[in-house]
Amino acid sequence: MNALSLKKDASRKSAYDLHSPLGTTIETHTLAIVVDNEAGVLARVIGLFAGRGYNIESLTVAEVDHHGHLSRITIVTTGTPSVIVQIKAQLARIVPVHEVHDLTVEGPSVERELAMLKVSGTGEKRVEAMRLAGIFRASVVDTTLESFVFEITGAPNKIDAFVDLMRPLGLSEIARTGVAAMLRGI
């Protein structure tokens, strides 16, 4: 299939379109973008999303090749099929962008996120928090007599579930890294 192919009538973005874009399916895609690790490159990518009204659900970035000065940006975004195609084309024409991969299309892929949760409490709640952490394979990275800091890694929905369970047990602070993702297989 041609990379530019699109379902008929999928595109609805114009000043002259008076129809609501609602009703078109919204999809979630995970994009991996390889960029030159140079000043301002993240601002270019984020500025594109802000300037053109695209969504960012999650974003991670770090250098992955020190010698080649390359960084990898992972973005989870949502949009109609035509908007997703646009996002990829717009990203690809940013000069320091080398590659744009849509892991959702090229998939299957694995997605992982790391989170730290601070849960404060004593007695029953504290015991229950510890018990659930065991089930989720979260580890304790800091503890006082009245608090834990749990570290958990996993797919974003696993972390969501853990967060929900911790809420009534005294959850007071959350830090999440955002998604890192990679295609399965070679």
Place this chain on the structure above:
Amino acid sequence: MTRQMTGAQIVIKALKDQGVDTVFGYPGGAVLPIYDEIFQQNGIRHILVRHEQGATHAAEGYARSTGKPGVVLVTSGPGATNAVTGMTDALMDSIPMVVLSGQVPTFMIGTDGFQEADTVGITRPCSKHNWLVKDTNKLAQTIHQAFHVATSGRPGPVLVDIPKDVQFATGTYVGPNKAEISHYQPQLKGNIDEITALVEAIETAERPVFYTGGGVINSGTGACQLLREFVAGTGFPITSTLMGLGAYPASGEQWLGMLGMHGTYEANLAMHDCDLMINVGARFDDRITGRIDGFSPKSTKVHIDIDASSINKVIHVDIPILGDVGHVLEDALRLWKSRGRKTNTASVTKWWAKINEWRGINCLAFTNSTTTIKPQHALQRLEALTSETERYITTEVGQHQMWAAQYLGFEDPHRFMTSGGLGTMGYGLPASIGVQVAHPDALVVNIAGDASFLMNMQEMGTAVQFNLPVKQFILNNERLGMVRQWQQLLHGERYSHSWSESLPDFVKLAEAFGAKGIRCDDPKNLDDAINEMLQYDGPVIFDCLVEKHENCFPMIPSGKSHNEMLLGDEPVTDAISGDGAVLV
């Protein structure tokens, strides 16, 4: 060979090695070392503008009329911020431009130093790419890379921000051929399967139309030649956007005129009713499509574009061809010829009969007057008196711009330089200066409105200083005409702030600058007055007093389709209503 030199010397050397002959600029503290080097050499001509916005538009005029990148040099802070409008204009219209800006020294960046601005931050969304150079050793490489990015793929403006200490420090110069190869190498050749699909569609189409844009002109004269050959060979009708005028000659038999909001009846109806639309280097802009769901409902759409993000952005196309227009047309033409130059002649002949009926409407007819100069008439006379000359036209933005596109004929590419995507009032005068610098012996006319002219009229000083005989042809309706037209059609004739009060006396204004001023308000004197302007060897402001409430037709009102066009003889008040009113 590599050499040691100061950053300022590197700038000049790199520009010369890139073949730059002209720089449009304005000095200030943060670029003094570069100006010092300019002073000590002769290879590059510096045109001192009167406002940095003028420098950017002049560079656009230079670039649009030559196909070469325009070069701008400005100081930090206000110098750079003044360049933003021209850069945005160049971005929207895909014009190659290299802006060099001074910056406070590296050790002062971030301290709110005098005339410090986050120039790369401010210009990031209005440039194709930009760089802050913090090391003199990287300066030459960056400037060469800047020229590469500005001119390859879909062209556009780039900016190189150079702190003052980097200009003073010594570093190594590398030439363009020694500079690192950029990974930025856009695809030029089109996919052969898609090109074959295009050729098959051409062979069977019953109601085809070529819809061409600025991409043809950007692709080069070779691409325009191929387009002409293809159009002649197939016998298909052709229309073009504002940006594409001149790629196909206006005198050509198959020419339908410009399409879009103020396009011709025949061009817009051909677009609406066609069964094959071949978009060559245009981008389905909203001025072209009108209402999306009513846009050419029955056609198979082909789109040739070098920018993947333009394809399927607004309109779904059936045959997308990513590549350079010249390369794709060459392959398509070769294939079409090798398969026997087939078209569906019988059907295409019927299609032409239909088109000729539409042409019979004579949509550009207007009621002339013997007492008042009609703006359309003024342009027709200008056309008649200049069409044989080597002529370049720039425009400002408004009704006069649309009339220029409708009533002047462009036979060649790079002859009509107008602000399309951004619609920047104040573009035309400085652009005409840039064009005249590039073509010193040609006739350069800026078709202006009174309001637009005032936006950058300080550039008359530049024209006089550099002996640039640009002709400023002002269709003076003492109104912000296009705004007034919309208020008439859309806002119940409540003319809120759309008239030009306290206009200067343009003849005296010309004289104050040391130029010539001519005024004409009588149709009987018009030819003589235009000839006087043409014969004068120097810059002229021509104050052509025209009908004040003339409207520009045909017009597709906002939110309407191509087949819902307004012609001049219909009642028009409140023609735009409801949904359409929210659109621009």
